[in-house]
Every structure is written in C-alpha cells, then in structure tokens.
Amino acid sequence: MMKEDYDIFGDVMVFDTTYRTNKYNLICAPFVGINHHWKNVMFGCAFLSDEKVESFQWLFEVFKKSMGGKCPVSFFTYQDQAISNAIEKVFPETRHRLCLWHLHQNAVNYKLENHPWFNRLYGLKEKWCTALSKDLFSAGILSSQRSESSNHAIGFSAKKNTSLTDFFGIFKEMLKNWRNKEQKDEFQCSRSIPESALPLTGMLKHASEVYTLTLFRDFEAEFLKSISSSSTLILVEDRMMVYNVSSHDNDGLSHRVIFDCLSNLITCSCKKFEECGFLCYHCLRVLHINSIVSIPESYIKKRWTKFAKSEIWDKFNSTVGRSEKFRDCIPWR
Template identity: 50%
Template structure:
C-alpha cells in the first residue's frame, strides 16, 4: 500500500466524485489507514443497485484479482442476470486479505444495498473471508467456487495435471453427483486410486464439502451455478483486461468499459427476447409453450432440457393419502436419477427430493413428468421464478424512462452544495463572517 502513488489514488477519487455529480445514486467510500493514506476504495453506481434489487439472490465475490501496479486486491461483486450473463453489483480495492478488511467491505456493501442479504455467496477458499462472511452474513449460505478448487487441485498436483483419467474422476466428484452417497463413493474411489487419502489439501477440501459439493447444497438457491452444465460458462467470465502495470485510474477506465459491454449485451438480450420466440425441435405446445412465453431464451434452454428428460422417465405411485400423492420418478437404467415427488392435487404444490427448484429456480424433469400425468399444461405461477423471466427488469426500465425530471438539476445542486459548504467552513471561526 505504501507504494501507491498519491496522485493516482487522488485522481481516482476525483473521478468517483465526478461520477457522483452525474449520477445521483452513485456511491463511493474511501477508507484511510493510520498514516492518512488510502487503504480501501469501494464504489457502485445506481444501475448496480437496481440490478442487485432484482438479481441479488446470488453473489459471486471473487478476490483473486491482483492485476494492478500496487498488487492491491480487486474485489468485484458479481451477479447473474435473467439471461445467464454477469452483472456487476459493486467493486472495490482493498489493501490486504485480513478478516477486518473483508468485514469492512461486506458491511459497506450491505449498507449501500438497502441491507438486502444474498441467499448464497460464492468465494474462493480463504479462511479470512469465511470468517468475515460468518460475521456479517450469518444467514447467507457460503459456497466455494468450483473453478478455484479445480485450479488449486491442478497446481498442487503437478504430476496429475496431465492425467486425463484423474481429471475426469475429480470432475465427477465436483460436478456430477446428485446424491450424497454417490459423492462419498466417488471421492473415496478417487483418493484411494491416486493415493491421496493422507494428503492434507484433499482432506481439507473434503472437510469443506458442505461448502461446494452440489449434492449437499441443494437446499439453498444458487441460480443453478452449481449445476454441471452451467459451471463452465460462469467460470471467471469477468475478464478485466488489466495487467501488473495497470494504475488505479487505468483500471477504472477498463472497469467502465467492461460494464458498458455487459450492459449493451443485456440490452441486446432484452431486445432479442422481446422480439423472438424460442426455437425448439419439440412441438411448442402446453407447458413448453408457456415456458417459451415467460422465460428468457437462455432459461428456456434449461427448461427444455428438463422437459426432454421428463419424457424418458418411468413413474410409479408409491403412496397416497387424502390430499397428496407420492410418486417415484426415474430415468430408465439410471438408478441414481430416481427421486420421490410429493404432489398435492388441488394446489399443484410439489416437493421433489432432488430439490432442483429450490437450488436453481426452474422445475426438474421429475416434477414436469408428474404435471404431465395430471394433464397440467401451464407451469403453476409459484414455479415461475420472476428473476428468470423476460419481465424481470421491466419495472426498472419503465421507471427509468419516466424518471423524475428534477433529476436534471442534481449535478447543479451537488456543485452548489460543495461550493457553499466551503464558504461555511471558511466563515465558521469568525463571528462577523459567521
């Protein structure tokens, strides 16, 4: 931190000040160290707050970026919008990776985000971070990014790096287990075969399995980030084009360009979704038609996949009472796919032991099959998660369009307030001037 060029930090603060005069809801905070130098900087603009209101259920907080001249930790707060693309909630620079710094950062974040807490937070494996999350977000589910685990496993095991079978086995453990027993069996087989049972890193990772294993994390919403088909696309897609020589001011320019790129991609996605109908090789009717009407194009793909699987399942009724029916649904020859679906006829309420809806926000093929069985042709309202629909952000767009016209005076007001505040400061010492 001592190496930060004073001019560079000041220039960034000046830029943030200018941003604030243009955007009434722009927020930034600077924390000074004991020596009077800047130690942490945090900022977010008004659209980031809007996005967090809608997509703030899942937060990816990645602090592994060190690409700047001062080796400061860059900490972007990233989310996932209804088109399965990244959106930015806030960004910060911090001087060290101690618990106190993370606590400051998370507390600042909550304070300017209307105290809304995410359901799940994804981070890399770091004890200081885990402590901070426990302290500031005790009810949020902390999970580890599988991408980082994979990277760490590869760095730690140089010799296994080129072993395709090991990589496959590791990947099976990370991504492909739906049930706990299945994970335990695969993990044990892998660690025995490659003689890793006594290795401390693997032991530690296994101890932390509650924080990353998809089969143990299905009771909290994670926007499906943990699901195998999505983990690839969400890995490290931020791609700030910064380097070890980048100054803070340069970084801010790169940051703005990234955000502008993301936002124009979002506008394009919104436009495409509003104008086109999803293509599918299946007949577009019934529940699939309804899904095409309400979900964005990318979410429709997820629903369509489940829909396709549902047609290949076998169903067995295993119990019933007055109001509810209990089924077992499975794919043929795949015993691991068997799950129990509890179905209440009157309300279409359902509970499936795979917990796909709770974890990802769209229905599993088990439940879709049961709906078919009961001739239901529309997805019940409570199973259409608004955050995945085409209209997730419509209210925000409308509101911004009709925004209060007095907003145009905000830059003027900001300038005048600063000017007259200085005058007040100058005159306060003297009774006459006061």
C-alpha cells in the same frame, strides 16, 4: 444500475479477490452476479490493501449497507479463512459456497490422501459439494455446465503496471460490454418466439412466453426428459399423491415427487427447483399426468423471466414520462 441489478439478481453472488492487476498491488475485489440470461452482472468492485478478516468484514459491511441491507442466499468465494470468517459475521444467514474451479486449480497435484490441504477441504465439504447444498437457491452455478465459462468471463484485461485511473477506464468498458450484451439479449427475447423441435403447446408454450431464451432451453431439456421418463403412483392420501419418477437414459435413479392436486404444490427429492429455480423433469412428468397445462405460478421465479427487470422499466418509463412532460413546459423549445 448496480444497486438495481443487485435488488433483482442479488440472490447469488460471486466474490473473487484473485486479481492483483495494478501497479500499487492493491487487491481488486469485484462482486459479480448472474442475470436472467445467465450472463454476468456487476454489483460492485472494491480495492483492498490486505486480506485480513477485518478488511473483508469492513468491505462486506459497506457493501451490505450500500445495497440497502439485502443479503445474498448463496455467496461463492475461493477457499480463504479470512473471507469465510468475515461472511459469518456480516452475512450469518447466507450460505457460503466455495468455487469449484478454484479448488480444481489447487488440486492438480496427486497423492492427496494424506495432504493437510486435502483433509481440510474434506472438512469443508458442505461448502463445495453440490449434493449437500441443494436446499438453497444458487442458480445452479456449480451443477451447471455454464459455471466454467462464466468464471473466465469475469477476467479484467488489466496488467501489473495498470494505474487506478486506467483500471477505472477498463472497468467501465467491461461494464459497458456486459450491459450491451444484456440489452441485445433483452431485445432478442422480446422479439422472437424460441424455435423448438417439440410442438409449442401446453407447459412448453407457457415456458416460451415467460422465460428468457436461455432459461427456455433449460426448461425444454427437462421437458424432453420428462417425456422419456416413467412414473409410478405409490400413495394417495386425500389430496396428496406420491410418485416415483425415473429416467431410462440417465443413471436410472428414481426420485420421489409429492403432488398436492388442490393447491398444485409439488416437491421433488432431487431439489432442482430449490437449487436452480425451475422445475425438474420429475415434477413436469407428474404435472403432465395430472393434466396441468401451464407451469404453476409459484414455480416461476421472476428472476429467470423476460420480466425480471419490469420494475426498472416501469421506473424508467415514469422518469422519461416526467422529463418529457417537463420538456414540454420549457418555453424556449
């Protein structure tokens, strides 16, 4: 199941080695991802006896091999040179990002202007500054208000005197809870149409049909902002239209949207789609002006939809089908 979850949701991964919760003082290192309901999924968990580059390199290589060679797009860790070096070696194409919540914890002292840690941190700004990493998918993990709560949810309820076998029990229990939650979310999504203060027509209706409830709420918020924003057409060249879109209620910042009216391809300078995987209100505004009533297919990321796990369902159904057929052949039934 972890491998299957990684195949679907392994584009973003969080790796945390801050747990030393067992009596052998081994470092517990879980690999955690985010599912289509914006909840945690476990990709794997390791124990390390030290934090050397070679150890992390070995671990990442084993992890990569067991996951069929797939590499994450964005990989979040806390600030550690050994982890950073190991990622560069094993996942050279992956964007290494630093978890802001760990940085916040380290930055609680003041008078940091000449502090070596703070200066080193500034040198690494590409790894933590949200404004500098909008070009690659990260599920919006740093810019979302959910990142804080997801951090706390990874915590294991193990203590310093927990043995490895006890830990395995705790780990299994936690996984069971996470998977039960996912099943409940799946059930709710399959059963209900989301309620909205806005009429469920056009693009919003389409969003309610494809997205999970959590993502529908995100989309709805963008849709609402698109209604109150204003746009100016500044250039038309063949099939390309260029707009400036700005909102009145926020900071008044305007963004540049380029729309190809033949292919329905659309890009925005805010790069929300690239970073978070759903369209921003700037794009929604322009699509609306151009009478587009459904979300163009290329802007629906399957990992955020109700059908994110459809391939697993198909596989499961075919296995169940086979075993049922097999059962029918058993003479003593």
